Amino acid sequence: MNADGRWTVEVDRSVCVGNRMCVATAPEVFALVDGKARPRTERVAAGAELVDAYESCPVSAIVLRGETGEQIDPEA
Numbered sequence: 001m002n003a004d005g006r007w008t009v010e011v012d013r014s015v016c017v018g019n020r021m022c023v024a025t026a027p028e029v030f031a032l033v034d035g036k037a038r039p040r041t042e043r044v045a046a047g048a049e050l051v052d053a054y055e056s057c058p059v060s061a062i063v064l065r066g067e068t069g070e071q072i073d074p075e076a
């Protein structure tokens with residue numbers, strides 16, 4: 001797992017079902033807006049809480065990207 005540096009966080013709102021799991025797990029990173037999650041800030045410090053939020057999403061709507069824009073799968 002690449003746990004260094006900062007990650008870019010995106011939420012695919014066309015997929016999000018608004019169950020708030022990511023908001024409950026990482027409230028400083030995610031907010032619910034109009035019934036769907038949205039990152040509060042695009043660039044965030046990589047860390048376990050963010051990985052937990054990523055893993056908690058039942059529809060894989062959360063996308064994490066590394067410093068160069070590559071998609072990160074913290075479960076890999």
Ligand code: SF4
Pocket residue numbers: 011015016017018019020021022023036037056057058059060061062
């Ligand atoms: S955990 Fe996934 S489905 Fe639930 S609010 Fe967050 S992004 Fe949306």
